[in-house]
Amino acid sequence: MLDFNTIINNIHNNLKDNVVKGVVASYIPELSKQDVNQFGIYMQHMDGRSFMVGDAEVPFSIQSISKVLSLSKAIAFENNDIWKRVDVEPSGNPFNHLSLLELENGIPRNPLINAGAIVVADILCSKFENPKADFLQFVRDIANDQTIDYNYKVAESERKTGYNNYAAANLLKSFNNLNNNVEDVMDFYFHQCALEMTCSQLAKAFYLFANKGKCINNKQHISSSQAKRINAIMLTCGFYDESGEFAFEVGLPGKSGVGGGIVALLPNHFIISTWCPGLNVKGNSLIGMQALEQFTTQTNLSIF
Template identity: 45%
Template sequence: MRKPPQNPHDLSRHDLDDILGTINDEARQRFGEGKVADYIPSLADVPADRFGMALALPDGTVHACGDARERFSIQSVSKVFTLTLALEAIGDDLWKRVDREPSGDPFNSLVQLEYEKGIPRNPFMNAGALVTADVVLSSFDDAEATLLDFMRARSGNPEVGSDDVVARSERKSGYRNVAMANFIRSYDNLHNDVQQVLDFYYLQCALRMDCVDLARSVQYLADAGRCASSGVQVTSAEGATRINSVMMTAGTYDAAGDFAYYVGLPAKSGVGGGIVAVVPHVMGLCVWSPALDEKGNSLLGRYALHRLTRMTGLSVF
């Protein structure tokens, strides 16, 4: 008689601490692969030999390994949270200003903007994130305080803040973002002052958090929009599903297809080496290792998530 299939959401059959320990050991044996981001000067100084990982469950339990408590610059991981704020503020009207399609181009590409009349392909490219930042600025009296309060509530950490050194470094080296913002503004798709939009964007990218903070922060996307840290319904179950879908198709730059193939989870990466991911109905998670692959994703982060899904079967496919 054929055995019934195991429940993929049942974590009782997994020793998560043992699995994380194995992944941590394997990842550290691969130190030396990849390269830290060097086009933002303050990121170029981050030691490459770091690896941390954390899993946050809907009941508030956290499992972690390695350098999971070392803070880092979250960079484009922040786009998940500004997207959430923008959708909660204006709903589906957001999609009139930014699309939901994979780009196939690097995260800082300007190529498609002219062809598509200033409408970015998705909210996770830099161009799309600038539009999302503009929406947040228009929707809240104090957008910076709103974002900081949001991140502190999601992570349960009142000390979450932005690194002024990183923000200044990005401002000094952000020529392509300046060009992008002005180009989008020429199509009337930015409604606030361009420099104000850029400053807010640099602030969100310069947020400093650790793996535990970020695993807790995305946990609401694994639990139908409910945040375990605060008990707040951050977004609707439908909203969480939609954000997860955009993460799956566009969250890892122009490597989203490859990432879906090898990892099989909605995820969002940043050039600071962090990757957040979601196992729907099960957990939010974060992995950090600063050395990147050629697409700008954490090389060991991708490996760690691949190993986690293979060792547990916790893939959406």
């Protein structure tokens, strides 16, 4: 039987003193203040065991990881209707995300790129009575932790500098693929991205994707088939234009965020999350990617 405790401790030891740790995201002023030396790993096995090392209980800005959570709730609300407004194909294109949106008549490539997540946010703005409060409650429920909250300073920081996201929202609106006001959707979207969670909370929140739609508290939030499909989307689209590389090197569905967090999972087995704020050139946590690669290499656990 695999000794996960030793494995993740060894990986943490191997990587924590790396000289090259990548660069902390600077485009969101609040995030640029993060300490590049913070590094945590948390693993939640579905047999009930959990393992952690380093800064696994320090909260950080989950950013794009939140897109999987909002997508789940939108799918729970809309079921397959959502796929009329957003596609499920990898975008694969680092350098021109608005270009693709324009070429494809306002249908975002997938729900994990910004434009797609903005459409998802628009759906939630239509469905929730109090979008920000209701979404927060949803996240608290699936993670079974009522202390999770938005970081309002980060949300405000993004609102003030998120011109590229405003451009995407306006372009969607010009293609009639945004039902609510640009400002309302962006307000929700920036808060969603500004969720603050720890590695431990993240792994628990993603439990339902490894568990056929049932959260760690055993409540069914999405169907088994919906959970599978979200895993498929994470696998093909979860790491920007490094998604193929992650599938190739790690072999698990997962999602990263520019706050330096990554969460990945093996259905029916475990969820693992890492946090280390330095990013590689593709915008994924440099050390986190290496940690997960070492983890699947050493444990031989992957979907492939």
